[in-house]
Amino acid sequence: MSEESRAEVLARLPLRDDLRGRTPYGAPQLEVPVRLNTNENSHDVPGEVVQAILDAVRQQARHLNRYPDREFTGLREDLANYLGHDLEAEQVWAANGSNEVLQQLLQAFAGAGRTVLGFTPSYSMHPIISTGTGATWVDGRRGLDGQAADDPHQFDLHIDETVEQIRVHRPHVTFLCSPNNPTGTALDLALVEAAYAATDGILIVDEAYHEFARSGTPSALSLLPGRERLIVSRTMSKAFALAGVRLGYMAAHPAVTDAIRLVRLPYHLSSLTQAAAQAALWHSDVLLDTVETIKSERDRIVASVTELGLKPAPSDANFVLIGGFDDEKAVWRSLLSRGVLIRDVGLAGFLRVTAGTPAENTKFLDALADSLLDAPVAV
Incomplete structure (x- = not known):
């Protein structure tokens, strides 16, 4: 089948209007x-971790006739222990990659008739996931007026400008990346605090690359106490070298995980994924x-x-x-x-x-x- 004929068929399909003409991530x-x-x-x-994962998966393979633990309790406990900050398992959630975590969050807190604000350039999946859930994506601005076109600092976020945009657009969900992708720059927690104070909506701080941050770079996890609308997302794809496992996770107020349960698919994390992720966490120092x-x-x-x-x-x-x-x-x-x-x-x-x-x-x-x-x- 030719690409042209596929395009013609796609044009005839009753695709949502807001998805027409868009291109997938690639x-x-x-x-x-x-x-x-x-x-x-x-x-x-490392070989030591490979063996641990194989042993864990082998144990689960005998019971693949049964559905996995829907609440993946053991994995959430291990993730909370890894993250520290006095987090408890009920504050942690996981899914098949951090993209699915973000999708579930937007299904719960965004959707049709709601807006999502992000500051581009940033992670390119944020607007794709937002649109996929029916939300309206708003492109925020970075940098300051008058910066040179070849100056990497033109992509920095500044507190006053960030707060102003949040107050103007009044988004239901706001994305911040720390470190940001594609710039690699981490955020000062003062900016996160100011952004949270400026919104009545959800604030998601995407920390997919946090383990690579320079010494002394703080995590937004330290800001979770007392902030019920703040969410910090992470992944095991990068520092843990487990991109093929597809395990992302987040930490937030326990009520946020209750909200996600309303939209997640049943048994969304397979027994094999849970086993592999737990085995990796038990050997996090090696990884x-x-x-x-x-x-x-x-x-x-x-x-x-x-x-x-x-x-x-x-x-x-x-x-x-x-x-x-x-x-x-x-x-x-x-x-x-x-x-x-x-x-x-x-x-x-x-x-x-x-x-x-x-x-x-x-x-x-x-x-x-x-x-x-x-x-x-x-x-």
């Missing part, structure tokens, strides 16, 4: 030697050993691209947003021709690269230096 999945475009942890799961290596490599990338005349954003994540390209698309193509895949995030003059293994990063930096000879940096 980072390129190309078979190249060095893939640094999706912010995965490039280190394989997180790679985090310091990744942070060191991230900082190496920042220093190296600066020496090449580029302008990287300060990063608290496992990736770096690099500015200063005169033609970022030409550089992206040049890198790909050299076997290196990074991410064009749609920002003029910028590209984003995941901090991979030391060997992968060396190949990227060498390929970048060569590519800049073909497509010089902006002047």
